[in-house]
Amino acid sequence: MAALQELVNHYNHWIAVFLMVAGLYVVVARGNMVKKLVGLSLFQTSVYLIYLTPGKIIGGTAPILSDEFTVYSNPLPHVLILTAIVVGIATIALGLALVVRINEAFGSIEEDEIFEKDVEA
Amino acid sequence: MVLLTLMAIVTIGVVRLRNLFAVVILGGIYSFLMASVMIMLDAVDVAMTEASVGAGISTVLMLGTLYLTKMEETRPAHTPLLPLFVAVVTAGGLIYGTIDLPPFGDAAGIIHQHVAPHYLQNSIVETSVPNVVTSVLASYRGFDTLGETVVIFTAGIAVLLLLKGRRPASEPDSNAAKARSRRRRPKA
Amino acid sequence: MKFDTILRIGTKLFLPFILVFALYVQFHGDYGPGGGFQAGVIAAAMVIFYAITFGLEAAKQAMPPLVLEVLIGLGVFLYTGVGIVAMLKGGEFLNYSALKHDPVHGQHLGILLVELGVLITVFATMTAIFYAFVGRGR
Structure with a gap:
């Protein structure tokens, strides 16, 4: 019973850890640059989950004030994550632009091939 | 779940x-x-x-x-064992760290004691905006949002600088690079 | 693409509603979920939708890249401008209470203007990035 309680308490955290580690693995293990950027965005979204989880109060509602409700979830993480999402898309767009330019210069988006050509040149 | x-x-x-x-x-x-x-x-x-x-x-x-x-x-050239090892060790450390975190949905958590109650109680009195996320975003934490808007602005300008110009056709060895990229593109 | 009548007419029917929804999200953001970022992204999605159906050139005629480049800067300018006006009126930077005699009205006005600045920058940047990526292929 205690184990089940522990699972319910920390399931969000554990999934977030899994997503984060999956992102890390993709970034380190794969040589394709678009794949690396997908991994980077996986990593980012896992952080959103970590931030939003403690803000939730069971029985609370979304932080839009009204006379009908008294318990609201914490609005502060929402604001921080809103900022993080928009900064995230800005980073991804910049990374993709760099990938496009690298492809034009080297004719490849695989890390190993680019290193080879760089050594040749 | x-x-x-x-x-x-x-x-x-x-x-x-x-x-x-x-x-x-x-x-x-x-x-x-x-x-x-x-x-x-x-x-x-x-x-x-x-x-x-x-x-x-x-x-x-x-x-x-x-x-x-x-x-x-392409098929990855290296064996994925080392990244896998790094990932598993990181996961172990992070999961060990989650044990001490407050349980899910607890209204007594530390995060609910600091500035959040102030925002929730005073949003209407001070800004007349019922959506607390909007009032915190634009008013209480206006500096954050300004910084974020500037980040968007910078990223937009950087992408335009990287991609807007013409393709570097006049440079000496870019024709070869272009031919290479054309060869590598899969047949659509 | 010339023969896809349903797609073309359907797109034309959809576009105004997408824009109205974006503006609703923008100006109703004080009372319900929404705000500058979401509205900007939805409006950019409208331009992208138009470009996918009618081609990049048509989209560039409807929303010229030069205008977008001006708008990218204008949003940030509006945001900082609100802050500086608040300073000139005797408050701190970005303290909207100084904008009007009644501090609460000042706050409301400031939030509205700042969200407008965010909307303009996000919309223009997203659309300009899309143009840059798609225009690169020709």
């Missing part, structure tokens, strides 16, 4: 697949699942942003990049 499990499954798909088109589309599905989870966590504003940014704009940009480069990823 079901949604979170689905997300984990989609993530496994993203990690294992080598067709980049499928990876990007799975990324879109992942973003929608993430948005649903955010609604469950009462973060409606964030869910809206994630659905439109994560599943909309970033998928479109990734597909645009794939069109300009190529669709298929």
Whole structure:
């Protein structure tokens, strides 16, 4: 019973850890640059989950004030994550632009091939 | 919980697949699942942003990049053992860290004691805006949002600088590079 | 693409509603979920939708890149401008209470203007990035 309680308490955290580690693995293990950027965005979204989880109060509602409700979830993480999402898309767009330019210069988006050509040149 | 499990499954798909088109589309599905989870966590504003940014704009940009480069990823040359080891060790450390975190949905958590009650009680009195996320975003934490707008502005300018100019056709060895890239592009 | 009548007419029917929804999200953001970022991204999605159906050139005629480049800067300018006006009126930087005699009205006005600045920058940047990526292929 205690184990089940522990699972319910920390399931969000554990999934977030899994997503984060999956992102890390993709970034380190794969040589394709678009794949690396997908991994980077996986990593980012896992952080959103970590931030939003403690803000939730069971029985609370979304932080839009009204006379009908008294318990609201914490609005502060929402604001921080809103900022993080928009900064995230800005980073991804910049990374993709760099990938496009690298492809034009080297004719490849695989890390190993680019290193080879760089050594040749 | 079901949604979170689905997300984990989609993530496994993203990690294992080598067709980049499928990876990007799975990324879109992942973003929608993430948005649903955010609604469950009462973060409606964030869910809206994630659905439109994560599943909309970033998928479109990734597909645009794939069109300009190529669709298929080559087989990884190195053995994945070392990254796997790093990932497992990191996961172990992080899970050990979660044991001490407050339980899910607890109203007595530390995060609910600091400035959040002030925002919730005074938003209407001080700004007359019922949506607390908006009032915190634009008023109480206006500096953050200013910085964020400047980040968007900078990223936009950087992307335009990188991509707006003509292709470097006049440079000496770029013709060879272009020929190479044309050869490598898969037959559509 | 010339023969896809349903797609073309359907797109034309959809576009105004997408724009109205974006503006609703923008100006109703004080009372319900929404705000500058979401509205900007939805409006950018409208332009992207138009470009996908009618081609990049048509989209560039409807929303010229030069205008977008001006708008990217204008949003940030509006945001900082609100802050500086608040300073000139005797408050701190970005303290909207100084904007009007009644501090609460000042706050409301400031939030509205700042969200408008965010909307303009996000919309223009997202659309300009999309143009840059798609225009690169030709």
